[in-house]
Amino acid sequence: MTEKKPIRKDRVLLALLGLVAVILVPILLTSGGSKPSGQTAATTAHPADATLVPIDVLPLTEQPSDGVATTTTTLEGSPSVDGTVEAPVGENAPTNSAILTHVVAAGETLAQIASQMGVTLQQIMADNDLVSAGEITAGETLYASSAGIVYVIKSGQTMTDISITYGVPIDKIAQLNGISDPGRIFAGQRIVIPGATTNLWQAVVRLSHGRQARFIWPLEGDITSPFGWRIHPVLGTRHHHNGIDIDVPIGTTVRAAAPGNVYFVGDDEGYGTMLVLRHADGYLTIYGHLSTVLVSKGQSVEVGQPIAESGNTGLSTGPHLHFEIRNGEFPVDPQRYLPT
Numbered sequence: 567m568t569e570k571k572p573i574r575k576d577r578v579l580l581a582l583l584g585l586v587a588v589i590l591v592p593i594l595l596t597s598g599g600s601k602p603s604g605q606t607a608a609t610t611a612h613p614a615d616a617t618l619v620p621i622d623v624l625p626l627t628e629q630p631s632d633g634v635a636t637t638t639t640t641l642e643g644s645p646s647v648d649g650t651v652e653a654p655v656g657e658n659a660p661t662n663s664a665i666l667t668h669v670v671a672a673g674e675t676l677a678q679i680a681s682q683m684g685v686t687l688q689q690i691m692a693d694n695d696l697v698s699a700g701e702i703t704a705g706e707t708l709y710a711s712s713a714g715i716v717y718v719i720k721s722g723q724t725m726t727d728i729s730i731t732y733g734v735p736i737d738k739i740a741q742l743n744g745i746s747d748p749g750r751i752f753a754g755q756r757i758v759i760p761g762a763t764t765n766l767w768q769a770v771v772r773l774s775h776g777r778q779a780r781f782i783w784p785l786e787g788d789i790t791s792p793f794g795w796r797i798h799p800v801l802g803t804r805h806h807h808n809g810i811d812i813d814v815p816i817g818t819t820v821r822a823a824a825p826g827n828v829y830f831v832g833d834d835e836g837y838g839t840m841l842v843l844r845h846a847d848g849y850l851t852i853y854g855h856l857s858t859v860l861v862s863k864g865q866s867v868e869v870g871q872p873i874a875e876s877g878n879t880g881l882s883t884g885p886h887l888h889f890e891i892r893n894g895e896f897p898v899d900p901q902r903y904l905p906t
Contacts, residue, residue, distance in 0.1 A: 692767035715762040727866035770870035779905040781823040808897035809890030838880025854888035
């Protein structure tokens with residue numbers, strides 16, 4: 567009779583650890599490894615909004631379209647990342663005699679203040695980014711100008727961007743505001759856009775429904791298909807609708823839902839002619855089935871600025887705007903972010 571050798575527990579343990587390593591190592595390498603260079607996801611092999619557009623692989627350029635270089639220095643003189651410099655404060659802060667100021671007193675109404683400053687109610691709302699006349703509080707400072715719209719320069723903007731948005735030549739803006747070098751402007755600096763009307767801001771007030779919200783509506787129309795799971799109207803398959811469809815005729819003006827930069831302009835098999843804007847805090851907005859795009863890649867745009875015209879391109883059953891909001895690459899329900 568052969569004597570059986572006892573099973574050594576340490577060998578069993580080693581064998582189990584080896585088996586676990588064989589199973590887990592390939593999984594960890596696959597999930598945590600970086601994407602090989604040159605590998606990109608397909609952008610046109612999907613039906614309309616059935617899958618995520620690979621926003622992460624789209625290139626972005628932010629060169630001024632008129633060749634005016636923008637100084638990229640901070641106040642200390644070191645390189646900056648966004649093409650503007652932060653506005654100096656205190657004694658070094660730039661002054662502008664074309665801008666009037668008023669500190670709100672208790673009980674004052676915006677209409678009364680506008681009258682005192684010699685401007686219209688619509689003007690003072692545009693000058694201070696107010697979507698409602700009831701937004702003011704005692705102690706805050708309001709700005710106005712009879713020479714044009716008071717505007718606060720945003721980080722990353724160029725004079726070209728501002729000129730395009732308001733349709734006013736760069737030299738006129740520079741002359742009124744005492745800007746000797748249009749290629750060097752300050753983020754946070756208040757300037758006056760000479761001759762600019764309140765039309766853009768009145769559109770913002772209308773599309774915001776007079777309420778402060780993260781985004782405004784890109785246009786007005788009935789929602790024919792909300793965010794969420796649905797049967798695809800063209801393909802007849804069940805899929806997730808990553809945005810909302812707004813019923814509008816071809817050629818309806820589409821406006822920027824928030825200030826940002828033009829991240830992508832192009833054609834997609836499902837979305838048709840599409841436009842992507844990049845906003846603060848990693849948000850993106852997507853506008854699909856367009857007939858015409860009015861802006862170019864890398865351009866800075868203002869909230870409410872006309873950016874496109876609606877159409878019927880791509881996989882579509884009729885004229886409408888497909889509108890998405892994404893937090894990073896992930897679609898969220900636009901109606902949770904838009905004013906009611």
